[in-house]
Amino acid sequence: MSTTPSGAVVATRRFGLGARPGEVSEAAADPRGYVVRQIGVTPVQGAADLQSSDQIIQRRLRAGQELKALAGQQSGSDLSDDANYQALRQIVRPAAYVQPEVSERFEAGFSSDNPLIERLTYFWSDHFTVSRLKGSKVTAVAGAFEREAIRPYVYGRFSDMVLAVAKHPAMLFYLDNDISAGPDSRVGQRKSRGLNENLGREILELHTLGVQGGYTQADVIAFAKALTGWRVEMAPGDATGRFVFVPQWHEPGPVEFMGQVYDQPGMEQAEAILNYVSVHPATARHIAGELAAHFLQSPPPPALVDRLSGVFLESDGDLAAVTRALVTDDASWQAPPSKVLPPFDFVVAVLRALELPPSELPVEAAAALFGQRTWGATSPKGWPAEDEIWASPAALLKRLDWVETVVPRAGDVDPLARADAVLGDLSEPTRNAVARAESRHQALALLLMSPEFLLR
């Protein structure tokens, strides 16, 4: 497996979601062109019934208040048979929002003709992790976060994505900025609330500069103070559920951040800091390293990191330019496949290879079983880049168990023909294993678990 992959394999796997039958031959004619053509293409997502984050927050808040009122009116009596009570409980449940989002994510991956934007969305969504482990407030809007703050910006400016993320309710909830008050703000003074550094620190450490980015603890505190007042409107009204700057929570006065004084009024103070760190050379290196590690290999090739970092800086963080540099770099077309497909991507790749719609299978449970619950990372750092974890012994066997139950649903597929249609070049051992299998189903299971399919 240490040979250079074919162009079609790079195009459909390293920068794609795994081929659907026909996609390999489509990409083979001009593999780089196949990928480059997708840059900037941002198809509208299919499901129109998904709600925006402010709608979701409004609905849940309103239903929560009605539930409270109902419980107050009928205190002591059993409400479990009350239809209105049950309906309200359904509205409050975060699963009501996150489940359709997860389904749509699988569906979009399964059916996409522009897999690059899906892959970039997964990458950036992981880079700016929010996790439903935080609780129902984040869970309910985790899918909306990806649609609103990530996906629209993957070919835009990095600084715009950083700003959209930092102002999104999901992130404000996830990293506690909605409860962070400036010590000298009116709220801080009156209600003995204080500063929470969580969002400020993670923006610097994880989202922008990186842990070696040259900032100090004092800078974290200064930035966290600048971010106070960035909240989510929870009072009833038209703006409920949207980002809001609340001066009463904001720490008054200038802050000194990385040797520079920021004395802008209100919200502009933190915006100015975000704009500064978004185009910082440390950020360029950090992002370049993560991109290379995600798409090529971990640890990333230093020369590629240098080149991507250079493009990032020259273009002021134009992510279309950075993406173009990544997918046209010779290193991207030469590195042997070494990245284990994460569970979500693996499930999607299997669905595409077998042409099995995700609606017919418990796909989310499968990905969770393999270790990756969608929007369920265990820390703000997201899923590990050292992805051997995905090929842990137990996870590997779970994948095989699952694959063997799924392949019968594909019907009578000719395994070798399908191998050529979705992978192209097969190693001799894999070709033999598929050809000599006991049954078509076994042959397909071996194909989908082969190193060629597991790695990209």
Added chain:
Amino acid sequence: MTDEFDGRLRRPLPRRRFLQTSAAAAAVLAFGTPAWAEQPERPRLVVVLLRGAVDGLAVAAPVGDPHYAEMRAGLTLEDGIPLDGLFSLNPSMPGFARLFADRQAAIVHAVATPYRNRSHFDGQDVLESGYPERGQTDSGWLNRAIGEAARRGGPQPPALAIGASLPLILRGPAPVTTWINEATTRSSPGTRERLLDLYKQTNPSLAEGLARAVELDATARSDAELKATPSRRNGFVEDMRVLAAFLRESSGPSVGVIDSDGWDTHVKEGPQKGRLGRLLAELDQGLLTLRDGLGPVWAQTTVVVVTEFGRTVRMNGTTGTDHGNGTLALLAGGGVAGGKVVADWPGLAPGSLYEGRDLQPTIDTRSIFKAVAERHFGLDGSSLDRVFPSSGSAPPLPRLVT
């Protein structure tokens, strides 16, 4: 507020929840009381597909053949159970031996479909389609037989396949259904073994991981087995138990199809103590579990056990056998005219072998199928011809079913 995520319980495979008990089976399969529930004598048919090509000579060994010891060197049976003057049964199948002695089991030997090449996929296509060649149809003979029966005798209950997929033998216009047994959704030992072999050749770290996981799984499994009842020990036996529960119902299916994998014994065949011996023991236990589960219905049941083709007569260089032709079929149940091995024995002399290597087939598998279909579905000659096109050379085998 806690996160109420419960994705694992959400959106289950619809079929998994389909039926939980045999009582529910009756309700769901029947939607009221169907015509067939009023026929207490209604026969049952079970087809067991052994995938991977069974070494028939290691199941019922022609120990009386003068060339047996020489040609089967390395694979001969010790302590075989004598069936008649020529054949002994593999001692891993004591249950089948008892059924045979009670005339509730029979063997047809030197059997093959018309297919003479050696690809598993194509061989299974021919076996299940009932056509003389592969790729001629998208339907299976069993489905077409059910269709013919409905045309002649009125509605038939939907046939049932155990497993996620519908095997070709049951595909077609007649109504059928499938059942996945949740207790048995592990990958098969054969597939695990092959994948491990592939990893060893291509990616040592994947090989190491998979080997470790399989080992742990085996440990966890044997620990669980200590606490479980014997019938839960493995997938096939458990599937047979479930199949029996469905078939026993007065309004349940008349036809069941069940798969068993892992018979492709190229390496270390182990006809008695090894891999094949274990598979045969499992098959044996499965047949007894089916009989016990069916209770009185066993008397009107026919079980047909078939495989896509046989294996080489001689042992290969890795103490196994390679893809061949002639093999055997097993029959069991109260519907079988049992206690005999039916064969037009071609002999194991080197000159008698097909292409110098395989047991020469002398009975067409379709002759067995046609005998069973004739009896079970009450089909006449023209119906049988529609079910098995171009099968004039393979008349129903006489005196096989009661």
